Amino acid sequence: MSEIDKKITCDMQSALEVLGGKWTFLIIYTLLDGKKRFKELERAVIGINTRMLVKDLKTLEEHRIVKREAFATIPPTVEYSLTEKGRELEATMRALNNWTIEWFYKKD
Template identity: 50%
Template sequence: MESKNIVTSDNACVLQEILKVIGGKWSMSIVYILFSGTHRFSQLEKSIPHINTRMLIKELKTLASFDIVSRKVYATVPPTVEYTLTEKGKMLKPIIDDIYEWGKVNM
């Protein structure tokens, strides 16, 4: 007998909320890079091929608004900005690792 997953509207709403956080085109790439530690803006920009500055800023602001990434600004000229995963962001590691492994096998 084949089992079926029943998706209720509550489950669908939770999935939609999750996708608001990590569903952006570049969000998982940013989080994946930050698993290795704190990075400056320019380091992130160089680490993600084909992302433009405006999109990186937008994704980082979104991730920060959901408390996935923390942003620290240093009073230098020009300003130095560093990004780090929060504890909440670090909890995404096994999930993103699983998605990465799935992609290696199936893509």
């Protein structure tokens, strides 16, 4: 394995540490069509629980993939959106979605 390949694998491994979870892709995919509130995200990502959503959003924020904005409304509201870095994952998401539609259920 060449040194370059090793670097690529290590870099992708670091990225997958952040993105690799089953829910993370779906959170990012859901935010592709615009900012969402916590409850909206929780409804859209079918099967996720509150604790997992809080944890994954925090990780995505730490890595500047998701942005959290709080508004001093009454009651206060919080919105989540993709940063530029997050939006750049669209190509990956669309490619995965295309593969899923065309290939995932094929058996032969």
